[in-house]
Amino acid sequence: MNIEDLHNLQNDPYNYALRLKKEGGKKVVGYFCSYTPEELIFAAGATPFRIFGTRSTINLADAHLQSYCCSPVRIALEEALSGKTTVLDGIVFPHTCDSIQRLSDIWRLNVPLPFHIDVVLPVKLNSESAREYMIDVLHKFMKELEKNLEVKITEEALRHAIALYNKIRESIKTISDMRLINPSLLKGSDFYSIVKSSMIMDRNDLAQILSHIIQDLGAKKETPDVTFRKRLVLTGAMCNHPDFYQIVEDGGGVVVWDDLCTGSRYFEGQLDSTGDPVISIAERYLHRIECPAKHSGLSTRAENLLDIVQNKNADGVVFLIHKFCDPHSFDYPYLKKHLDNERIPNTLIEMEDQASIGERLKTRFEAFLEMI
Amino acid sequence: MAEKDPEKEKRKIKAVARMKEIMTTYYIEAKMAEGTGKKVAWITSGGPVEPLIVMDVIPIYPENHGAMIGASKMGADLCEKAEIMGFSRDLCSYARSDIACAPINAGPIGGLPKPDMLICCNNICGTVLKWYEIQARHFNAPLFILDTPFCHTEFSKEAKKYVLKQLYEYIAFLERNCGKPFDYDKMKEVGRLSVEGQRLWRAVLDTAAHKPSPLSAFDAFFHLAMIVTLRGTQVVVDYYAALLNEMNERITAGIGAIPNERYRLLWDNLPIWYRTKWLSEKFASYDACLVADTYTSAWCGVLKYIDENDFLNTIAEAYSRIYLNIGIDQMADEILSIVDRYDVNGIVMHSNRSCKPYSLGQYDIQKIIREKRGIPSLIIEADMVDERSFTESQIETRIDAFMEVMRGT
Numbered sequence: 001m002n003i004e005d006l007h008n009l010q011n012d013p014y015n016y017a018l019r020l021k022k023e024g025g026k027k028v029v030g031y032f033c034s035y036t037p038e039e040l041i042f043a044a045g046a047t048p049f050r051i052f053g054t055r056s057t058i059n060l061a062d063a064h065l066q067s068y069c070c071s072p073v074r075i076a077l078e079e080a081l082s083g084k085t086t087v088l089d090g091i092v093f094p095h096t097c098d099s100i101q102r103l104s105d106i107w108r109l110n111v112p113l114p115f116h117i118d119v120v121l122p123v124k125l126n127s128e129s130a131r132e133y134m135i136d137v138l139h140k141f142m143k144e145l146e147k148n149l150e151v152k153i154t155e156e157a158l159r160h161a162i163a164l165y166n167k168i169r170e171s172i173k174t175i176s177d178m179r180l181i182n183p184s185l186l187k188g189s190d191f192y193s194i195v196k197s198s199m200i201m202d203r204n205d206l207a208q209i210l211s212h213i214i215q216d217l218g219a220k221k222e223t224p225d226v227t228f229r230k231r232l233v234l235t236g237a238m239c240n241h242p243d244f245y246q247i248v249e250d251g252g253g254v255v256v257w258d259d260l261c262t263g264s265r266y267f268e269g270q271l272d273s274t275g276d277p278v279i280s281i282a283e284r285y286l287h288r289i290e291c292p293a294k295h296s297g298l299s300t301r302a303e304n305l306l307d308i309v310q311n312k313n314a315d316g317v318v319f320l321i322h323k324f325c326d327p328h329s330f331d332y333p334y335l336k337k338h339l340d341n342e343r344i345p346n347t348l349i350e351m352e353d354q355a356s357i358g359e360r361l362k363t364r365f366e367a368f369l370e371m372i
Numbered sequence: 373m374a375e376k377d378p379e380k381e382k383r384k385i386k387a388v389a390r391m392k393e394i395m396t397t398y399y400i401e402a403k404m405a406e407g408t409g410k411k412v413a414w415i416t417s418g419g420p421v422e423p424l425i426v427m428d429v430i431p432i433y434p435e436n437h438g439a440m441i442g443a444s445k446m447g448a449d450l451c452e453k454a455e456i457m458g459f460s461r462d463l464c465s466y467a468r469s470d471i472a473c474a475p476i477n478a479g480p481i482g483g484l485p486k487p488d489m490l491i492c493c494n495n496i497c498g499t500v501l502k503w504y505e506i507q508a509r510h511f512n513a514p515l516f517i518l519d520t521p522f523c524h525t526e527f528s529k530e531a532k533k534y535v536l537k538q539l540y541e542y543i544a545f546l547e548r549n550c551g552k553p554f555d556y557d558k559m560k561e562v563g564r565l566s567v568e569g570q571r572l573w574r575a576v577l578d579t580a581a582h583k584p585s586p587l588s589a590f591d592a593f594f595h596l597a598m599i600v601t602l603r604g605t606q607v608v609v610d611y612y613a614a615l616l617n618e619m620n621e622r623i624t625a626g627i628g629a630i631p632n633e634r635y636r637l638l639w640d641n642l643p644i645w646y647r648t649k650w651l652s653e654k655f656a657s658y659d660a661c662l663v664a665d666t667y668t669s670a671w672c673g674v675l676k677y678i679d680e681n682d683f684l685n686t687i688a689e690a691y692s693r694i695y696l697n698i699g700i701d702q703m704a705d706e707i708l709s710i711v712d713r714y715d716v717n718g719i720v721m722h723s724n725r726s727c728k729p730y731s732l733g734q735y736d737i738q739k740i741i742r743e744k745r746g747i748p749s750l751i752i753e754a755d756m757v758d759e760r761s762f763t764e765s766q767i768e769t770r771i772d773a774f775m776e777v778m779r780g781t
C-alpha cells in the first residue's frame with residue numbers, strides 16, 4: 001500500500017472492512033470519537049474501525065435528527081441507515097458530547113448490529129475518583145467485549161496491543177515531526193490520510209506501512225524546503241476535508257500541527273508498557289489533551305494551544321468548528337481571547353456540511369493568509 | 373381600571389401572589405448576601421442543592437435566570453450580545469443570555485449575585501459544563517463538577533460508586549469553601565424536607581389527572597421555580613401544601629384551568645418562555661388543555677430512588693437517573709406513563725434549538741408513542757429564550773392543522 005491507496009481507502013472504507021473480514025477472517029468493530037479505548041478492541045482480536053462519513057447525501061437521517069444537529073452525527077447516522085455499516089460486527093459509543101450521546105440512542109434503536117456498547121467515560125478527568133471510575137469503566141468495557149466477541153482478553157494480548165499502539169502512534173508522530181521541519185516532504189492531505197487510515201486499517205499492516213513511509217521520507221529528507229510558507233495550526237474537532245489542506249497549500253500556507261481528533265489528539269501520548277495494562281490505557285485517556293466535551297481544568301486547552309503555536313513556530317491558528325457543535329463553539333471565545341492576547345492571528349471556519357468547502361472558504365482563507 | 377372578567381378571575385390561581393412574594397424575597401436576600409456575609413453558590417437545576425442548604429449557602433440558578441430573561445422577552449437582545457462576544461447563535465440560549473449578563477449586570481434583575489463558588493452537575497447536559505467553566509473563569513470562583521455518568525440503558529454499579537464518592541467530595545469542597553464542618557444531622561432534616569417538597573409537587577401535578585384539570589402545564593412552569601430553587605426548605609413545603617389545597621378546592625368547585633376542557637395534551641421539552649401566554653390561549657381557543665409535561669415532573673420523577681432516611685447515599689442514583697440523563701427509549705416510557713396517568717390524547721413537542729439532549733431523539737420518541745398508543749403529536753420548532761427562533765405564522769398554522777386532526781380523532 002502506498003499513500004495513493006490510503007486516499008482510496010477513505011473513499012470506500014466499508015469495502016476494505018469487508019475484505020478484512022473475508023480474507024483475514026477478522027472481526028470489525030465500529031466506533032465513534034477518539035475517546036474510544038481502541039486498544040481494548042484490538043486486544044480482543046478485532047479491528048477498531050472509526051466511522052467517517054463518505055460524503056453521501058443526507059435523506060434517511062433527517063427522519064431522526066433535527067436540522068440543528070451537527071454534520072458528523074448526521075452523516076454517521078446516514079451511513080448506518082443506508083446500510084453501509086452492516087459489515088460491522090458491533091459498534092462502540094464512548095460518551096462525550098450531547099449529540100453523540102443521543103446518536104447512540106438513536107442508533108441503538110434503529111440500526112441492528114450484533115452488539116452495541118456504550119462506554120460511559122467520566123466527563124471530569126482531573127480527580128482521583130474520576131481516575132478510578134475510568135479504570136472501572138475500562139474493565140467493564142473489556143468484559144462486555146469478551147462477552148460479545150466471545151473471546152478472552154489475556155494480559156499478553158493487552159501488552160501486545162499497547163506495544164503496537166505505541167509503535168503506531170510513535171510512527172505517526174515521527175512523520176509529523178519530519179513535516180514540521182520540512183513541510184514539503186509530504187502534502188497535508190497525505191498526512192491527514194495517514195492519520196485517518198490508522199483508525200480504519202488492520203493495525204499490523206498499518207504499522208508496517210508507516211515504517212515504509214518513514215523510510216521513504218527519510219530518503220527524501222535531503223532536499224530542503226526552500227519555499228516560504230505561512231505555518232498554520234488547526235484546532236477543533238476533526239477535519240474531514242482532504243481538500244482543505246490543498247486550499248491552504250495553494251494559498252501559500254502549510255498546516256504544521258493541529259489540535260484535532262483526526263490529528264495530534266489521536267497520536268500523541270504513549271502508553272506505559274510496564275505497569276498494569278488497563279491502568280496504562282486509562283492514564284492515556286485521562287492525560288491526553290482533552291476534547292472540550294471533557295474537563296481537566298479551566299485553562300488546559302488554551303495553554304496547550306499556545307504551547308503548540310510556540311513550539312511549532314506557527315504563524316497563525318485556524319479554528320475548524322462544525323456548525324451546531326456545542327463543546328467546540330463554547331470554547332472558541334476563550335481560546336480566541338488567549339490567542340489575541342498573544343497577538344497570534346487566528347480565524348474561525350465554521351464547517352456546515354461535507355459539500356460546502358470550496359470557493360467561499362478559499363476566499364476567506366486567502367484573506368487570512370495575506371493578513372498574517 | 374377596566375372591569376375584571378369574573379370568568380377569568382375565577383380561574384386565576386391565588387397562590388401566584390405568594391409565589392411572587394417568596395421569589396422576590398429570595399432574590400433580594402441573595403443580592404444582599406455580600407453585605408450579610410452569606411455565601412452564594414451558583415448551581416445547575418439538576419444539581420443536588422440540599423448540601424448547600426445545610427451549609428447555609430444561598431443557591432442561585434442561572435437556568436432560572438435564563439427563564440426569567442425569556443419570560444421578560446429580553447432573550448433576543450442578550451443572545452445577540454453573546455454572539456458579539458463570540459458565542460455561536462446555535463448554543464443554548466440560557467447559557468448565552470446568562471453569559472451576556474455577567475460582565476454588564478444586565479437582565480431582568482440587573483445581573484445575578486456574584487458566585488462564591490459554582491456547582492455544576494452534568495445530569496442535564498454537557499452545555500452546563502461549558503457554561504460553568506466560562507463563569508468560573510469570569511468570576512474567578514472555584515468550580516465543583518458533579519459528574520453523573522449518562523444512563524443509556526443502565527445506571528452501572530461503577531457509576532454508582534463514582535457518584536457516591538463525588539457526593540462526599542462535594543461536601544469536602546463546601547467545607548473548604550465555607551470554612552466550617554458539614555452538619556450531617558441537619559442534612560437529615562434538609563433531606564426530609566426535600567423529599568416532602570418533591571412529594572407535594574408530585575401531588576400538585578397529579579391533580580391534573582382530574583377532569584377538568586385544575587392546572588395546566590403553563591401554570592406548572594410558573595410554580596416550578598420553587599422546587600428548583602428552594603428545595604430542602606420549609607418554605608417550599610408550606611407553599612406547595614397551600615397550592616395543593618387550592619387545587620383540590622378547584623376540583624371540588626369544578627374549576628378547570630381552561631373553560632371547556634375537551635382535549636388533554638402533553639407538552640414535551642422546556643417552555644417557550646416568551647410565548648407561554650400566547651400558546652396557552654391558542655390551545656384554550658380549541659378547548660385544549662396542556663395537562664402535563666415532561667419538564668416540570670423532572671423535579672419529582674426520581675423520588676422512587678430516594679430513601680429519606682438515607683438521603684445522602686440514595687441521591688447518587690436519583691440525581692443520575694433524571695429524565696435528561698437516560699436513553700430515549702426510557703424517556704418514551706416515561707411519556708407513555710404520563711399519557712396513561714393523565715389520560716392524555718395528544719402530544720405537543722417543542723423541538724428546542726437550544727437543547728440538544730432534550731430535543732435530539734424526539735422524532736424517535738414520537739414514533740414510539742404513535743406505535744404504542746396511537747395518539748397524534750405535533751412538533752413545533754422554536755427556542756425557549758431566543759425569540760428570533762419563533763415564527764408565529766408557521767407555528768400557528770401547524771397548531772391549527774394539529775387541532776383539526778385532534779377533532780377528527
Ligand code: SF4
Pocket residue numbers: 032033034035096097100236237238261291292293
Ligand atoms: S472532538 Fe471530542 S467528541 Fe468529537 S470526536 Fe473528538 S473527542 Fe470525540
Ligand code: SF4
Pocket residue numbers: 070071072073097098099100237293322324325326327328
Ligand atoms: S463534538 Fe461537536 S462536531 Fe463532534 S459530534 Fe459532538 S457536536 Fe458534533
Ligand code: SF4
Pocket residue numbers: 435464465466467496497498499500642726727728729730
Ligand atoms: S436548556 Fe438544555 S442545553 Fe440548556 S442548560 Fe438546560 S438542559 Fe442544558
